[in-house]
Amino acid sequence: MDLSRRKFLKLGAVAGGSAVCNLARPAAAREMPDIDPDWYGMLNDSTRCIGCKACMVACKKENKLPPESTLGDAATFGAPLYDSPRELSEQTYTLIQLHRDEKTGAATFVKRQCMHCADAACQSACIVGALKKQKNGAVKYDAGMCMGCRYCMVACPFNVPQFEWHAALPSIRKCTLCSETRLEKGEATACASACPAGAITFGKRSELLKIARARIAAEPERYLDQVYGENEVGGTCVLYLTRKDVAFAGLGLQPFGYKPVSDLTESIQHRIFQYFIPPIAVYGVLGGIMFYNQNRKRKAGTEGGDDDY
């Protein structure tokens, strides 16, 4: 045989290496997520919000969440102070934040909550599928399935899922879109029902988009010609409008790309485990090398005696 052992090993290494390289190269981008026109969602019109926080109160009542004081708790003041959260937390599913424009000094109130993404990163990341997009558009969390690994928190580009850091047996908490408590009864979300300024519109996503477009068309000098959430990270069920002179980034809504954030991980995973062919191929190549080496040793009749590399 003129194929020397050395050559064989080299060939094997090259073949194996290129196989692995091939695996690591991401497949072409996945198709954009299908968006169901019947998904429910909310349109947050930041130009209409007056910052009264009625939505936050309604949310706390609906979900039976305790007030959260950043000034001091009942132990400090002898009585619990009213709600003043600074960030979304396990006790605050929705939050009104004030953003002040540096140039004009104009104040804008922005409502934050789960965006109920079309292709939710948390759903892609969850190891046991405890986070799932529902038929009604809500991304639902199942505490009974959850393992508490917090990978959803890493994955979510909006940093929405919150962990109960002070519970012995903690769960993830986040906005439910009132999916169980109200949507099933045909009612709008608690925050949307409570809003006195018409800043939160509840409805089907497809219709919300039409409403948003109509508002922009009716008052082009008032609105920026963009609906945040229409395409960002593959589309979200919660949509935003902003003033013409205030970019979404200035409201804490980052200029994300249009691809779902799980695009790359899912492509790689799919490539590495496609029909299990790549792992089996690696197994076969390694098995072949092992068999070749053992056979050669047996023929030579020696157990030791390596030729040096």
Place this chain on the structure above:
Amino acid sequence: MTIKALPLRQKFFTPNVFLLLFFMGAGAVFAFFRFFYGFGSVTNLSKAYPFGLWIAFDVACGVALAAGGFTTAAIVEIFGRHKYHPLVRPAILTAFIGYFLVGLAVFFDLGKYYNIWHALIYWNGTSVLFEVAWCVMLYLTVLGIENLPNVVEQFKDNVHLPGRLARLNRPANWLLHRLDWFCGKTMAFFVIAGVVLSFGHQSSLGTMMLIAPYKLHELWYTPLSPLLFLTSAVSVGIPMVIFEGTLAAKFFGRRPETELLSGIAKYVPLFLGTYLLLRLGDLAYRGVLASAFDGSLQGNAFLLEFALFAVPYFLLKRRSIRRDPTLLFLCALSVILAVVLNRFNVFLIGMNMGPGWSYFPSVGEWGVTFAFLAFGVLLYKIGVNYLPILEAEHE
């Protein structure tokens, strides 16, 4: 093989063992608070840093540093370098201990640890973690089987249970004989399976943080990350064997296996070179090399990481350095630190979850991590003391 592996059978309760027990006790105290009063009572984790030291070191580094098992097994059993056979058993034992501790660490880090078995029944194929979990479970099983021959060899026809348990002697012996037969027939299958599972697992850890394109720094956010994790894990395999071998020789008062270790060290530049080539090529191709020199924490962390990889690459190419036990040990240490820093960079330092948030591990987190390290060392000591892992000294 002419030289047999034997249990060390040294005195067990040395001062070092009490030191290990002290660390484990301290860790247990912190663990008590974590399990009964929540993560907030012990850790510095926050909404911005849901993954902290426990995931970054105990899991991500733990898995990488257990790579000595599959690389040594591949070099010796698959590529037929039987000269290095004495290194296989300690490497496989260490890998088993490493993966066992990874499993235990995950248990500590899961909020709902009692649901850990859900990974078996609720499958979400799109999750990278799902793949990671299955590879840990399967590879831990494979490592357990790969360690069986050590137990069989030690106790076959040699079961002497005391008192009433004596009636179990015969069934135990029968079982050991069956296991011996089973191992003899199937070990080749498991050796290759171990390597394939490691390939999948190491690379999947590299895929994990790619789900956060807007949080992970561009120096580490690359589609090549799975391959980089795999090649860096392969690179650190032999350095781990050198590191453990040197320390074991020192602490158990044995002659260092310098000849074997410096022999197998010649493969390290091959692996490191591949890794460095891929790493540099990727950075250059994506055009992000400049951000390594912007003076930021991330940029500096990258430079340090890269230096720790590159210096041993050049040093270990020289035969004279490989033959010097001290320099060899330092080179191995450098590669190990490089991989540890790389995993820290990907899981912690390179992750930016928004302005106003920072993270540094709390005393409790360090305490639990040190407890795991101590437990690992203790398990290794138990292993080599009572099982035939290390070969009798040469000459």
